[in-house]
Amino acid sequence: MDELSKKLNKYFAGRVVRKDLTKKIKEGANVPVYVLEYLLGMYCATDDEEGIAEGVETVKRILAENYVRPDEAEKVKSKIREIGKYTVIDKVGVKLNEKKDVYEAEFSNLGIKGVAISPTYVKQYEKLLCGGIWCIIKMDYYYDEEAKGVSPFNISSLTPIQMPNLDMEEIFNGRKYFAKDEWIDILLRSIGMEPTRFEKNVKWHLLARMIPLVENNYNLCELGPRGTGKSHVYKEISPNSILVSGGQTTVANLFYNMASRQIGLVGLWDCVAFDEVAGITFKDKDGIQIMKDYMASGSFARGKEEKNASASMVFVGNINQSVDVLLKTSHLFEPFPEAMANDTAFFDRMHYYIPGWEIPKMRPEFFTDEYGFITDYVSEFMREMRKRSFSDALDKFFKLGNNLNQRDVIAVRKTVSGLVKLIYPNGEFTRDDIEEILRYALVGRRRVKEQLKKIGGMEFYDVHFSYIDNETMNEEFVSVPEQGGGKIIPEGMGKPGxxxxxxxxxxxxxxxxxxxxxxxxxxxxxxxxxxxxxxxxxxxxxxxxxxxxxxxxxxxxxxxxxxxxxxxxxxxxxxxxxxxxxxxxxxxxxxxxxxxxxxxxxxxxxxxxxxxxxxxxxxxxxxxxxxxxxxxxxxxxxxxxxxxxxxxxxxxxxxxxxxxxxxxxxxxxxxxxxxx
CATH class of the missing domain: 3.30.230.10 (Ribosomal Protein S5; domain 2)
Structure with missing residues (x-):
C-alpha cells in the first residue's frame, strides 16, 4: 500500500476498496462498477491479504451463482421453480399496468415481465419506474391454475444496490486530514484512475467530468478524440446518472409524457448524458427548443403546466480532425448535429467545455491498483452535495471582469461551486484555492464564448474574460490555450515591407x-x-x-x-x-x-x-x-x-x-x- 492508501484506510475504514479487485472481477462479469463495489465493500473492506482473497472469492461466487447472465436466464428461471426460492442480481424496471391496477416488474437479464411488485418499493425507489436500477432480489415461485395471466414469479424482497445511508459529517471531518492534492488523487482513484500518471491539467479535466454529478442543472460539453473515457463516469461510476446512447430520444422520454402524466429522465436522474452528440435527434419538432428552455432555467412547459427538474445535461462526442484544422475551417462545436450546429442560443447555455484533446487515450497503466472510495459511497456523497451551494465562494476574494455577461457569470459561478464541492466539501479553502478554481472555470466558459463568436459574430464580441482581486484591485485576464491568444501581431517595430x-x-x-x-x-x-x-x-x-x-x-x-x-x-x-x-x-x-x-x-x-x-x-x-x-x-x-x-x-x-x-x-x- 502506498502512503495515501494507508491514510485513506485509517480515516475512512470500511468505506474504501482496492480498485484492482474491481478491475479483475469486472473483466469477467458484465455488471456496472457500483454493483461490483457494493459487494466488494461488503466482503473485502479490510487490508488483510487473506481476508481480501477470501472476500474476492465470495464476491465471485455470488456473481457466479446469483448474477443473471442473459444467456443463462432459462437456467435461473428453472432454479427458482425447482428450489422454490432463489436470490438474483439483475436490473429491474417497473411499469404500472392500469388495466389491472398493479405495478409490474420487468427483469432485464432474466427476461421475465409482468411480475407483480409491491407499491411500497415503487414509492421508495422511484427510479424503478424510469429505466430501472440494479437490485438484489429474493424471488419465489407459485403457480396457480386459477389465476389466468398472472406471473408465477414473486418478489419477496428487493434491495437496490446502493448505500442505504451516508454520514456527511464523516466526510467533512475526514477531509481535514488530507492536503488538496491528496484529496484530488483520492477522488480520481475512486473513479478508477491513477492520478500519478496524469499531468495537472488532465487531473482537473477528469474532476470537471464529475461537476454535473454534484451541481444541479449544470450543462457540460466534452468533445475530443476517441478512447479518452468521456462517457465512463456517467455510465459506470454513478447509479444516479444515465447515458443516452445513440442520441435519438423524444420529449416524452426526456422531459414529460403528457399521456401518462409522468416526468421523464430529467426528473428521475441527477445527470443525463448524451453519448455521441452527432447522433442527437428528437422525433418531436420542438425537442431542441424545450431542451434550450430547460438548460437555461431548469424548467420546461408541457401542456398546461410548467415542470422543474434538477438534472444536469452532459454532451460528449468525438472530434474527427485535429483541433488546429477545426479551428481554422470551422468551430469546436462542429460535431453537433445540423439542427444545433449553428444555434448560438443552444451553445450559449453550456457552462463549460472540457478540451477532450488534452486528455490522453486510456491505457492499462492509467487505471489504478490502489485504494479509493467505494464507488457507491462517492456517488451518494456527490448526490448529497447537490443540496448545498458554493456559488458565492469567489465573492470574498474576487470580482468578475466587465466582459462577462449574465450567462457567463452564472456559468463561472456554477463551475466554481461544483469544484469547491468536490475538492473542499467542508467549505474550508483559501484565496489561492479559489483563484485556481476560478481561472479554470473562466477558461472553460471562454472556450464556449470563443466558438460562439465564430458562429454568431459580433453578438459575442466580449470574450476577454478577467477577474479582479478585491484587495489589490489587480485585473487578471485568462486566455484559451488552443486560440493562441493575441500574439499574432507582435509588439515593437516590425521590418520595412x-x-x-x-x-x-x-x-x-x-x-x-x-x-x-x-x-x-x-x-x-x-x-x-x-x-x-x-x-x-x-x-x-x-x-x-x-x-x-x-x-x-x-x-x-x-x-x-x-x-x-x-x-x-x-x-x-x-x-x-x-x-x-x-x-x-x-x-x-x-x-x-x-x-x-x-x-x-x-x-x-x-x-x-x-x-x-x-x-x-x-x-x-x-x-x-x-x-x-x-x-x-x-x-x-x-x-x-x-x-x-x-x-x-x-x-x-x-x-x-x-x-x-x-x-x-x-x-x-x-x-x-x-x-x-
Missing part, C-alpha cells in the same frame, strides 16, 4: 494576412509567393504592383522601380484561405520596403484597392475589428469610406484602437509609416 491586414478568406471566415516584402538590386522584376493557385488573390497583388509602378513617385522621388527587384510573400496566418482584398495593403508594403521604413508598431491596414485606383471600404467592419483586436493589433488604418459604419461597432471595441483614416493609397502609406 512587413505589414498585416485582416479580410474575409475563401472559407468565408475572417483571418489575418501577413505581407512580407523584400527589395533587392535588380531590373524591376516582381515575384510573388504564398498565393497558391488563387486567381483573385494573384490579381489583387498584380493590381498593387501596377499601381505602385505608376504612382510611387507621388509617395517619394527616391523610390526606383527600374533598378530594384521586388519579392513579395503573403501568409494566411489563420488558414482561412486566400483573399482578394490584398491590393491596398500590398501597395503600402511595397512603399515601406522601397523606402526602408517599417510601418508603425502593431498596425493593421484595412480596405482594398480597385484596378482603377478606387479605394473600397471594409465589409462587416465590426467583425473585422474584433479579429484585429483578438490578434493583438493596437493601431488600425481605415478608408474614409468606412466612417459611416462606425455606429455598427460596439463602443468598447472601438475604444481599444488608435484609429486613423486615409483618403487615398498614398495617404495610407504616409499614415502607416508615420510620415506626415
Amino acid at each position: 512587413h505589414l498585416y491586414t485582416v479580410a474575409r478568406g475563401k472559407s468565408g471566415m475572417i483571418g489575418v494576412y501577413k505581407i512580407e516584402t523584400q527589395v533587392i538590386s535588380g531590373t524591376g522584376k516582381f515575384e510573388r509567393t504564398g498565393l497558391g493557385s488563387d486567381r483573385e488573390a494573384k490579381e489583387s497583388i498584380e493590381t498593387a504592383f501596377r499601381y505602385f509602378r505608376a504612382n510611387s513617385k507621388n509617395v517619394s522621388g527616391s523610390i526606383s522601380v527600374t533598378t530594384k527587384d521586388y519579392l513579395m510573400h503573403v501568409q494566411d496566418i489563420h488558414g482561412v484561405g486566400m483573399t482578394s482584398e490584398l491590393a491596398l495593403a500590398a501597395f503600402v508594403a511595397l512603399c515601406s520596403g522601397a523606402l526602408g521604413k517599417p510601418p508603425q508598431s502593431q498596425l493593421v491596414v484595412l480596405g482594398s484597392l480597385s484596378i482603377g485606383g478606387t479605394i473600397i471600404k471594409v465589409e462587416e467592419l465590426a467583425n473585422v475589428l474584433q479579429v484585429c483586436f483578438d490578434s493583438g493589433a493596437k493601431r488600425v488604418l481605415l478608408p474614409m469610406a468606412s466612417a459611416v459604419d462606425i455606429p455598427t461597432v460596439p463602443p468598447e471595441l472601438f475604444a481599444k484602437f488608435q484609429i486613423s483614416f486615409y483618403q487615398s493609397p498614398e495617404d495610407a502609406v504616409f499614415k502607416a509609416l508615420g510620415v506626415e
Whole structure:
C-alpha cells in the first residue's frame, strides 16, 4: 500500500476498496462498477491479504451463482421453480399496468415481465419506474391454475444496490486530514484512475467530468478524440446518472409524457448524458427548443403546466480532425448535429467545455491498483452535495471582469461551486484555492464564448474574460490555450515591407494576412509567393504592383522601380484561405520596403484597392475589428469610406484602437509609416 492508501484506510475504514479487485472481477462479469463495489465493500473492506482473497472469492461466487447472465436466464428461471426460492442480481424496471391496477416488474437479464411488485418499493425507489436500477432480489415461485395471466414469479424482497445511508459529517471531518492534492488523487482513484500518471491539467479535466454529478442543472460539453473515457463516469461510476446512447430520444422520454402524466429522465436522474452528440435527434419538432428552455432555467412547459427538474445535461462526442484544422475551417462545436450546429442560443447555455484533446487515450497503466472510495459511497456523497451551494465562494476574494455577461457569470459561478464541492466539501479553502478554481472555470466558459463568436459574430464580441482581486484591485485576464491568444501581431517595430491586414478568406471566415516584402538590386522584376493557385488573390497583388509602378513617385522621388527587384510573400496566418482584398495593403508594403521604413508598431491596414485606383471600404467592419483586436493589433488604418459604419461597432471595441483614416493609397502609406 502506498502512503495515501494507508491514510485513506485509517480515516475512512470500511468505506474504501482496492480498485484492482474491481478491475479483475469486472473483466469477467458484465455488471456496472457500483454493483461490483457494493459487494466488494461488503466482503473485502479490510487490508488483510487473506481476508481480501477470501472476500474476492465470495464476491465471485455470488456473481457466479446469483448474477443473471442473459444467456443463462432459462437456467435461473428453472432454479427458482425447482428450489422454490432463489436470490438474483439483475436490473429491474417497473411499469404500472392500469388495466389491472398493479405495478409490474420487468427483469432485464432474466427476461421475465409482468411480475407483480409491491407499491411500497415503487414509492421508495422511484427510479424503478424510469429505466430501472440494479437490485438484489429474493424471488419465489407459485403457480396457480386459477389465476389466468398472472406471473408465477414473486418478489419477496428487493434491495437496490446502493448505500442505504451516508454520514456527511464523516466526510467533512475526514477531509481535514488530507492536503488538496491528496484529496484530488483520492477522488480520481475512486473513479478508477491513477492520478500519478496524469499531468495537472488532465487531473482537473477528469474532476470537471464529475461537476454535473454534484451541481444541479449544470450543462457540460466534452468533445475530443476517441478512447479518452468521456462517457465512463456517467455510465459506470454513478447509479444516479444515465447515458443516452445513440442520441435519438423524444420529449416524452426526456422531459414529460403528457399521456401518462409522468416526468421523464430529467426528473428521475441527477445527470443525463448524451453519448455521441452527432447522433442527437428528437422525433418531436420542438425537442431542441424545450431542451434550450430547460438548460437555461431548469424548467420546461408541457401542456398546461410548467415542470422543474434538477438534472444536469452532459454532451460528449468525438472530434474527427485535429483541433488546429477545426479551428481554422470551422468551430469546436462542429460535431453537433445540423439542427444545433449553428444555434448560438443552444451553445450559449453550456457552462463549460472540457478540451477532450488534452486528455490522453486510456491505457492499462492509467487505471489504478490502489485504494479509493467505494464507488457507491462517492456517488451518494456527490448526490448529497447537490443540496448545498458554493456559488458565492469567489465573492470574498474576487470580482468578475466587465466582459462577462449574465450567462457567463452564472456559468463561472456554477463551475466554481461544483469544484469547491468536490475538492473542499467542508467549505474550508483559501484565496489561492479559489483563484485556481476560478481561472479554470473562466477558461472553460471562454472556450464556449470563443466558438460562439465564430458562429454568431459580433453578438459575442466580449470574450476577454478577467477577474479582479478585491484587495489589490489587480485585473487578471485568462486566455484559451488552443486560440493562441493575441500574439499574432507582435509588439515593437516590425521590418520595412512587413505589414498585416485582416479580410474575409475563401472559407468565408475572417483571418489575418501577413505581407512580407523584400527589395533587392535588380531590373524591376516582381515575384510573388504564398498565393497558391488563387486567381483573385494573384490579381489583387498584380493590381498593387501596377499601381505602385505608376504612382510611387507621388509617395517619394527616391523610390526606383527600374533598378530594384521586388519579392513579395503573403501568409494566411489563420488558414482561412486566400483573399482578394490584398491590393491596398500590398501597395503600402511595397512603399515601406522601397523606402526602408517599417510601418508603425502593431498596425493593421484595412480596405482594398480597385484596378482603377478606387479605394473600397471594409465589409462587416465590426467583425473585422474584433479579429484585429483578438490578434493583438493596437493601431488600425481605415478608408474614409468606412466612417459611416462606425455606429455598427460596439463602443468598447472601438475604444481599444488608435484609429486613423486615409483618403487615398498614398495617404495610407504616409499614415502607416508615420510620415506626415
